Amino acid sequence: MRRITRITTVGIASAALALSATACGKSSTDAGSSPSSSTGATKAAIAYDIGGRGDQSFNDAAYEGLKKAEDELGVKGAEAEPSEGEGDADKVQRLTALARAGNNPVIGVGFAYAPAIEKVAKAYPKTTFGLIDDTSKTGPNIANLVFNEEQGSYLAGVAAAKASKTGKVGFIGGVEVPLIKKFEAGFVQGVKATNPKAEVLTQYLTQPPNFDGFSKPDLGKAAAQGQLDKGADVIYAAAGLAGSGAIEATSKAGKWAIGVDSDQYNQKGLAAYKANILTSVTKDVSDSVFNLIKSVKDGKPQTGEIRYGLATDGVGLADSNPEYKKMTDLIAAVEKAEKDIVDGKITVKTTP
Structure with missing residues (x-):
């Protein structure tokens, strides 16, 4: 009980x-x-x-x-x-x-x-x-x-670059603070390592001391829509509750969203959009x-x-979406990147 x-x-x-x-x-x-x-x-x-x-x-x-x-x-x-x-x-x-x-x-x-x-x-x-x-x-x-949020985000960048058809992907940060900069740094590095020609659209929702960027879904939704309008077809949001708005907008546009912190494919509150949640960067909070x-x-x-x-499975990339499991080239690239990070062959940046 x-x-x-x-x-x-x-x-x-x-x-x-x-x-x-x-x-x-x-x-x-x-x-x-x-x-x-x-x-x-x-x-x-x-x-x-x-x-x-x-x-x-x-x-x-x-x-x-x-x-x-x-x-x-x-x-x-x-x-x-x-x-x-x-x-x-x-x-x-x-x-x-x-x-x-x-x-x-x-x-x-x-x-x-x-x-x-x-x-x-x-x-x-x-x-x-x-x-x-x-x-x-x-x-x-x-x-x-x-x-090590930057490590999980690097894997998300690899996945985004592999899944993108337009060569444009988006990163949305809730509030521009050093912690969220780690997510951005890893993601951009992973994208560029996989496809040097890819373009990463980056936007932060608010600046401190305004922390609405972690709590207002409408802000995330508007930011995602702006990136979709510019041609992004994969969007990764590290924005707490505001990120749910980004997932909603991306899903309704029929594009790929990448979740954060929890495996958002399995979150009940996001069930309506789960088909378009490609993966999530998980933190073992x-x-x-x-x-x-x-x-x-x-x-x-x-x-x-x-x-x-x-190295301790403290961060990672979720594979709950059945569509993700069908992307063999993407999975192979992610697995190689993960091994190279753990083995020390890749050092992931913590600042953009």
Whole structure:
């Protein structure tokens, strides 16, 4: 039976007030400690990135890891959603409430949680904090769960170049930040290595501090339509929830879309467009979340940088679409590129 508790922003504030009252009453645990460590119960929480659960991509992958921990480890899970236009103070409040409630580990989904985790981890040294997609903030109780997105994106570039009939392909980045630049760099390199004459159309939806490019499907849809109008027949979007709009536009045009983070061919919310989702660049966010929770439950919490790349199946290219499996030349090119990356014959760029 699922026991995941979803916490809204209002719920967090209420919980924080209630928990503050408990702390003032001298609870059995010291400030900065995790109640679960004293009771032996295992509670784990994830705080979602922009777009929240239901993005069919990054956040949903993290949720699957929490659900797996519930099902296989008997963990009681909690989820906390972001609020639109929030700042670091909101994230600090959210993480503090989750830690104070006895969750261990507490996992921030996305680099935007870095400043908040750095602050809250110091206040709760007995709680393990997971920080996905960021290594800028470290600590003795922080696990930095990071991925070689550029490697998976290189494979997507190979696939795009092989599948394209027009010689024009598109890349859509949600927000122009260093993380998404890694996706662009790998993709462009893979395309050009496969077809030097190919043209890659690149567009970012927003610039920081505007992060709507990760949450507004209409932005992705409009960008994809613009690239389709220019002749692109394969479009790869690394844009979170906004990427679903790009997939919709590409599918309706009868062209190929490449998904990201999760195997988007199998996402229920994208079922209407799955026939045109050629493949997806997958990041094993699910297992990274599960592995961190399991390490805490086992009494050997992960800390420091934990990297997932091609060599460990931490990133890859999905082959769920039956049409993809029929493209023997494409598959052979992807498999060769994957082997060459793992063997060190190809070094994939992390910046365009």
